[in-house]
Amino acid sequence: MLLHIPEVLSKAQVAQFRQQLAAVNWTDGRETVGPQGALVKNNKQLPVDSSLGRELGAIILQALYQHPLFMAAAIPLRSVPPLFNSYQGGEHYGLHVDGAIRGVPGSSLSLRTDLSSTLFLSEPDDYEGGELQIQDTFGLHEVKLPAGDLILYPSSSLHQVLPVTSGERVCSFFWTQSMVRSAEQRQMLFELDQNIQSLRQQFGETTQSVALTSHYHNLVRMWAEL
Ligand SMILES: O=C(O)CCC(=O)C(=O)O
Numbered sequence: 059m060l061l062h063i064p065e066v067l068s069k070a071q072v073a074q075f076r077q078q079l080a081a082v083n084w085t086d087g088r089e090t091v092g093p094q095g096a097l098v099k100n101n102k103q104l105p106v107d108s109s110l111g112r113e114l115g116a117i118i119l120q121a122l123y124q125h126p127l128f129m130a131a132a133i134p135l136r137s138v139p140p141l142f143n144s145y146q147g148g149e150h151y152g153l154h155v156d157g158a159i160r161g162v163p164g165s166s167l168s169l170r171t172d173l174s175s176t177l178f179l180s181e182p183d184d185y186e187g188g189e190l191q192i193q194d195t196f197g198l199h200e201v202k203l204p205a206g207d208l209i210l211y212p213s214s215s216l217h218q219v220l221p222v223t224s225g226e227r228v229c230s231f232f233w234t235q236s237m238v239r240s241a242e243q244r245q246m247l248f249e250l251d252q253n254i255q256s257l258r259q260q261f262g263e264t265t266q267s268v269a270l271t272s273h274y275h276n277l278v279r280m281w282a283e284l
């Protein structure tokens with residue numbers, strides 16, 4: 059499932075982020091990828107140990123973990139600290155799959171990458187190209203979102219970022235392990251949750267909405283691993 063999560067950051071926050079990100083040094087993006095990805099990766103990143111990156115990453119995760127759509131879709135256990143990338147002058151990231159396990163820097167924790175996120179920090183009109191192309195069993199999806207919005211997609215999918223032929227594309231990207239490992243079960247829980255929410259909005263709290271909510275929680279109890 060690909061999910062567009064709007065307004066994770068406000069336009070004011072995005073402007074503030076961009077100003078701060080413009081004032082620090084960026085390095086070769088190949089530093090955080092394995093040998094296969096390095097062959098096709100051509101972009102810039104903020105170093106993993108950047109104090110600005112850590113500070114802005116914490117703001118992103120705090121906003122995201124309060125976003126009802128993200129919480130319902132991801133059922134997150136934990137995320138790696140967000141990284142930041144930039145593409146310009148034809149830079150791109152060819153077709154690849156994200157590694158299955160990532161360490162959490164500064165801790166002994168690792169996580170299984172169930173879900174990948176890209177949070178856009180440039181407006182679509184600020185650059186040409188730079189579409190994030192994601193392949194799934196339904197075909198090829200091209201994603202280019204307004205600044206402040208995020209795309210959540212399965213880490214199991216092949217994906218690429220097309221060359222940025224003018225302007226600059228700045229994004230934050232990171233991975234999340236879900237408490238529910240199966241994408242199929244996660245999608246069922248998400249649909250159940252969204253339908254319960256819309257029933258409650260339409261009819262208020264009813265015996266049925268309470269019973270369905272209990273069903274939802276009992277399924278989470280059955281499927282979640284902490
Ligand atoms: O820039 C993006 O949207 C995605 C980056 C990416 O796929 C990665 O770093 O693994």
Ligand SMILES: [Fe+2]
Pocket residue numbers: 154155156217
């Ligand atoms: Fe990737």
